[in-house]
Amino acid sequence: MQNAINRRLFLQLAGAGGVVWVTGCASTPGNTASADFYFVQLSDTHWGFKGAAINPDSAGTFPKTIAAVNALNPPPDFVVFTGDLTHISDDPAERRQRLKQFKAMAATLTVPVVHYMPGEHDASLDNGAAYQEFFGATHYSFDHKGVHFIALDNVSDPHASIGAAQLQWLQADLATQAKDARIIVFTHRPLFDLYPSWDWATADGAQALALLEPYSDVTVFYGHIHQEHHQMTGHIAHHAAHGLMFALPAPGSQPKRTPIAWDATAPYKGLGYRRVAEAKGSAATLTELPLQGA
Amino acid sequence: MLTRRQLLTRAAGLVLIGYGFNGAWAETPAPKVYRIAARRFTYTPETLEIAANQPAIIELTVTDVLMGFALPSLHLRTDIIPGQIARLKLPALPAGEVPFLCDVFCGSGHEQMGGSLHVV
Numbered sequence A: 001m002q003n004a005i006n007r008r009l010f011l012q013l014a015g016a017g018g019v020v021w022v023t024g025c026a027s028t029p030g031n032t033a034s035a036d037f038y039f040v041q042l043s044d045t046h047w048g049f050k051g052a053a054i055n056p057d058s059a060g061t062f063p064k065t066i067a068a069v070n071a072l073n074p075p076p077d078f079v080v081f082t083g084d085l086t087h088i089s090d091d092p093a094e095r096r097q098r099l100k101q102f103k104a105m106a107a108t109l110t111v112p113v114v115h116y117m118p119g120e121h122d123a124s125l126d127n128g129a130a131y132q133e134f135f136g137a138t139h140y141s142f143d144h145k146g147v148h149f150i151a152l153d154n155v156s157d158p159h160a161s162i163g164a165a166q167l168q169w170l171q172a173d174l175a176t177q178a179k180d181a182r183i184i185v186f187t188h189r190p191l192f193d194l195y196p197s198w199d200w201a202t203a204d205g206a207q208a209l210a211l212l213e214p215y216s217d218v219t220v221f222y223g224h225i226h227q228e229h230h231q232m233t234g235h236i237a238h239h240a241a242h243g244l245m246f247a248l249p250a251p252g253s254q255p256k257r258t259p260i261a262w263d264a265t266a267p268y269k270g271l272g273y274r275r276v277a278e279a280k281g282s283a284a285t286l287t288e289l290p291l292q293g294a
Numbered sequence B: 001m002l003t004r005r006q007l008l009t010r011a012a013g014l015v016l017i018g019y020g021f022n023g024a025w026a027e028t029p030a031p032k033v034y035r036i037a038a039r040r041f042t043y044t045p046e047t048l049e050i051a052a053n054q055p056a057i058i059e060l061t062v063t064d065v066l067m068g069f070a071l072p073s074l075h076l077r078t079d080i081i082p083g084q085i086a087r088l089k090l091p092a093l094p095a096g097e098v099p100f101l102c103d104v105f106c107g108s109g110h111e112q113m114g115g116s117l118h119v120v
């Protein structure tokens, strides 16, 4: 019974319109009502992508997303972009142009705090040089209302590696935390081998997970695969977010990882963003918000 | 009966994998050597036929930018650096398909860059 009530509250909180679904794993819907705060994860906006068969509204999808986030009431404490802000161009000038346009548009988010992270489309062709000109550091940590957040960069090295230097930084950063501290990690690629045949992995991700392993309360939010996905490695939960330009097929479901075609009968299908509600003493509550109907 | 030319080819193969060649017959058969050329955003050939149950070496070259060549199912990979020949040793494989892909992000066509070994 308690669950039913909580679920109703939860659905209200999740906002009007659109289908809301609650993910399983370490999530419990009931906690939202008593949440300390929530943040929004946006991923894979791929600004600059063109392809009418995949997304005929490629210029309008990001503004639509921004409007949806700005309409959230109460607003989130912060927004995090987990990479692939822009779609790759082989021309460095065009890459900077896309990053610049993205930054100007993201500035229209009314949420005062926005955290950025690169994806391989933003950073892998120049080791993150252009990205850093616009958005600064590619890995960092911060604390918010009792939660320790860590952004890890597994894209600036085109080999999809975090690298020894950053792993050392991670180790030092974690050393400041109690073993039972609440830790949330943001990355672009999965830290575990989700599907290496499609490059859905991090070359030295296992080393990062080994450093995180001694901590009892670790959750990872990532992007890159343009679909919802939930998996545990040991006691660490990993949650992939929907993309916001095109959807990708389920791992291994077809020979190639080609984007899923636009469905004119269901525009924006497969695109969406995520709310994560945090409450002391309970697992994070995830709400997937589809862009369809938003 | 091996011709002198076949003998030399064989010797070259043995030297390649570092066994050396001192004029006597070595026990280990020389791996067959195959070639794949990479450029943004394709491999040529995209399907490489290789002989089953026999070790092989793939010689990889690239004409434009740094690329990768990865065989995730075999846990094997190499960088391909412009101006150099990368050599990837393969164990004897059973007949079947072994997919490969570029695992070093190389630009706008990177995600489509892959192919397969057709082991027969």
Ligand SMILES: [Cu+2]
Residues within 6 Å of the ligand: A084, A119, A120, A121, A188, A223, A224, A225
């Ligand atoms: Cu990505």
Ligand SMILES: [Fe+2]
Residues within 6 Å of the ligand: A044, A046, A084, A119, A224, A225, A226, A243
């Ligand atoms: Fe992406």
